[in-house]
Amino acid sequence: MILPGATIGMIGGGQLGRMFVIAAKYLGYNVLVLEPGENSPAGQVADEQIVAAYDAPEALATFAQRCDVITTEFENIPASVLETLSESTPVRPSAAALSKTQDRIVEKDFIRSCGLLPVPYGAIRTRSEVALAIDAIKFPAILKTARFGYDGKGQITVNTPDEVVEAYESHRSVDCVLEQRVDLDCEISVVLSRNENGDTQCFPVSENVHVDGILFQSIVPARVDPDIARAAQVAAKRIATKLDYVGVLAVEFFVTKKAELLVNEIAPRTHNSGHFTIDACVTSQFEQQVRTVCNLPFGDTRLLTPVVMTNLLGDIWGDTQPDWSKVFNSAASKLHLYGKAEARDGRKMGHFCTLADNVDDAITEATKIFEQLS
Ligand code: ADP
Ligand code: MG
Structure with a gap:
């Protein structure tokens, strides 16, 4: 076990890295971020950020030497970089696992080799x-x-x-x-973790609403046939096992109008559709990533309350930021902002979670807040 006080390396400085750092800091770890962009969302909250390209040899050597374990928030890191790092420091997930998800052609062949159906x-x-x-x-x-x-x-x-x-x-x-283009009944996703012993643990299935190809809301519990939700979890476990994956992984699925379950894509990292876990589960996906890469036991993934996660894209920023009182006035809504200086259309700037006794009430409340912000 890699215990608190140790240093975890995070490759990538975006919001997934930021929420990972926050979870790791709660547990008493140090986090060193490697990211080329200065003052990154993750770098702002980490102990330190090494500002360098992901493949800068000297920076990589320093990074590997200073970290007890290395993980990532970003799938497009060259496999060679992870391989180099892993010569001196454990890297979780591995280069081999990442390389199956970096190219849609390779990924779809792999999905079929798992006995699952791509689009x-x-x-x-x-x-x-x-x-x-x-x-x-x-x-x-x-x-x-x-x-x-x-x-x-x-x-x-x-x-x-x-x-x-x-x-x-x-x-x-x-x-x-x-x-x-498949006729979708809905989209769902599974975030899960797998450890070195090969044990897996899933978070509750999320139902995902996309607008213009970008996630808008995640609704949990998902309003799908429980058999389909279970099948998605089984499929995600099979994928993680076939990849010999260590860490947190997400699988996006399409549920067709004919009630078929198709695998859309695999993300070798925490996932936007898993942000609800911060406010609504016993353990968040980010704490689970810390636990898994440090070889600690899994945290409980139980859902404590129905929840809707709503993304905040740069589109709703004007000359000033949106009026956050609309979120703060909703006592069971939780605002998360990622510390990005510049808002652009389509850029993920933050999200909020709305908790309620049932998903219908959560959707109504979240949608009302979102409309007031826009
Ligand atoms: P990205 O890597 O940008 O997330 P996806 O392949 O997941 O790419 O596509 C984004 C979204 O676009 C999906 O979540 C879905 O809403 C829609 N979409 C993508 N491919 C299809 C498809 N083959 N049929 C129907 N909808 C699709
Ligand atoms: Mg996608």
Whole structure:
């Protein structure tokens, strides 16, 4: 066990890193953040931030030498970086696990190898694969870049073969997946942790509402058939086990109108749809990440109250910040801001959780507050 007083390294300085640091500080750990952007959300609350590129050799050496264990909040770290670090310091999750989730083509092959269903898709690595990909799906479809997409970025809706070619060229012919647009009943996700012994523990399933490809609200308990919720947890455990994963992992699912469960994507980290755990569960996803990477026993993941998490994007910022009294006046709502200096449209600036006796009341209250803020 890596005990309080030790130093945990966090690669990445965003909001997931920030909430991890806060959880680690509660437990008495030191946290060193590695992140190129100065005064990052995580760096502001950490013991120290090393301001350097993720692959700067000297910074990496110092970072590895000063940390007792290293974890991450960000999936696009080159596998070679994690491998180098792991020569001297434990890195959880591993480079091998991360590399299965960095490329949508690799990820979807992996999902199938777990005996699970991805969305119908075709891989496009060269112009000559376009026709094959089109044969694999039905229109309408979405052409997604295989790498570096997030919050709906790098996605183009396509309705005809010509539009696929056009979209592929506008993506500058980088590797892509052509995904059938599925008729969704709802979206759900599972955040879970897996330790070195191979034990897993899931958080309650979250129901996720997206607007323009970005998460808007997470509703817990999810309003889905309990059999589907259980199947999602089983699937997420299978994925974590197949990856020999150590740490916190999230799996996003689509539930189709025909009640099929499809795996959308895997995030090798804590997840936006797990933020509700801070205010509504015995243990938060971030404390669980601390516990798991430090080899402590899992914390209880029980849900204490129905909850709705609502994201606050830069869109609702004007010349000044939104009127937070709207959140503060709701006694069972909890505001979380990430300390980002500049608000931009679509940028995640914070979130709030609204607790209530049932999800309907939580949704009504949260939505009222959100409308007042906008
Ligand atoms: P990101 O990496 O940006 O989160 P996703 O693939 O999860 O990318 O897409 C973001 C959102 O867009 C999804 O949560 C969903 O709401 C919608 N979406 C993406 N792909 C599909 C699809 N094939 N069918 C229906 N909706 C989709
Ligand atoms: Mg997603």
